[in-house]
Amino acid sequence: MLNLEDLYRILRTGHVQAQGIVDTVPVPLLVLDSALCIQSANRAFFRTFKVERYETIGKHIYDLGDGQWDIAELRLLLTDVIPKTRAIIEYKVEHDFPGVGPRTMLVTAHTVFSPDDVSTTMLLSFVDATERTHREAEFEVRFGELRHRMKNLLGLVRALANQTRTEGVSGEEYRDAFLGRLTAIIDANEQGFIGGGDGNLEKLVVRTLEPFAASPDAITIDPGPPVPLDPKQLMSLGLALHELATNALKYGALSKASGQVHVRWVVEEAGGRLLRLIWSESGGPGVSPPVSTGYGTQLIQFAVAYDLGGKVEPTYATTGFKVEMAIPLTGTTQQRLKAGGKDGPDRGR
C-alpha cells in the first residue's frame, strides 16, 4: 500500500523529472491553469523572452513581463478560440516584444484535462518564425519576379507565332518558320546561361548559322575581336542573324549551290565601342531591292534598332546582298550592368 508520504515523494520527483524533460525542449513552453495563470515555464521560454523564473511563475499571462503578452491576437486565441477546441496548431501572432523586438510567433496550444480534477491546464508553445517569415517574404518577391518574367517570355512566343506569315503558306511551312525563329531565340538564350557568364558573338554566329550551311564552305565566318554579349543582345542578334540566313536560303546566295555567305566583324573604339557586323552574300541569283519590306526584314530592323540601339544598312549590289549592322556596345551592355537592370546578376531572361 502506498502511504501519503510516498505519494508526495513520487509526485515531487515526478514533477522534477517532468520539469527536467520540459527544460530540454528547445521551444519555449508555458503551462497555464484555467485562470490563465502560469504554473510552469521552461528554460527556453526564459531565455527567448529574456525573463526570470521568479517574475513569471504564478503571474497571470497578461501581467507577465510588464504586459508584453497582453496581445490582442493572443487574447482572441485564449478566450475565443481555445475554449471551443482542444488544440490549436501554429497560430500566428505578430508582436513587438520589449527587449526582444518584433517577432512572428507560431503559438501552439493544447488543453489538458486532469482525470482526477475538474480543472484544466493548457500547454502553450512558441516557435519563433521571424526568420522563416522573412525568408518566405523574400521568396514571394522572387517568385513574383519569376512569374513576371515567364509571362513576358510567353508574350514573346505569342508575338512570334502571331507575326509569322500565314498567307499563301502551308501549315508545315508555317510551323517550320515559327519553330526556326523560336529555336534561334531559345539557342541564344541558352548561351547566356552556359558557364554562368556572358555569351559571346563568335559562338552566337557559329551556332545560329550552323543549320543553314548546306556545304562546309557555304558560310564562312571571319571572327573579329571577342565581343561579350548580354542576354538581351544575344537574343536580338541571334534572331537577326537567323532572319538574314533564312532570307539568304529563300531568295539569296544560299538558294544556289554555288552561293556563299561571308560574315565578319570589327570593333571601333572611337568614342564608345561600336560593333560593325558585315554580312555579305555572293554567287547567288541576281539581286534587286525588294518592292516591299518583308516581316523578316522588319524583324531585323526592330531587333537591331529598337532593342540594341543600332543601325541596319542593307545594300542590294548586283553581285550579292550585303548588310552592315552597327551596334553600340557601350550604351547597352555597360549601362545595363551599371544600372543593375531588372534582369539582375542571374540573367533570368
Added chain:
Amino acid sequence: MEKTVLIVEDEYLIAMDLKFMLERRGWRVIGPVATVAEASSLLEVELPSVALLDVNLGNELVTPLAEELSSLDVPFALASAYDRPELVGGAVLGDAPNVGKPTAEARLLIVLAKLLED
C-alpha cells in the same frame, strides 16, 4: 475620326506584335518606343487618342509618362504582366485598365475602344 495609339513597350517583339495587331484593326500607331523620354518627345509632336503602356520598361518605370498623359487628358491602358501594376508603378496606374501580358487581341480591342468612348 482617325484613331491613334501611342505604344510604349521595351520588348521589341511584343512592341511589333502590338503595332501590327492594332494597325490591322484600323489604328494608326505612334511609336512604338521603349523609353519614357522617347514617348515624351513624341507627345510634343502629336497627342494620341489613347496610349498603351508597359509598366516595367527594363531600367525604368512608365510612371512619369502616365502622369504626363493624365495631365494631358490622354486616356491610357496598361499591357503588363503584373497582376496589380499600381503596386509597382504607383497610384497613377490604379484606374487604368490592364489588358495583360501576353495580350489577347480581343481584350485589347475592347479596352481601347472603351477608352475612346469615355
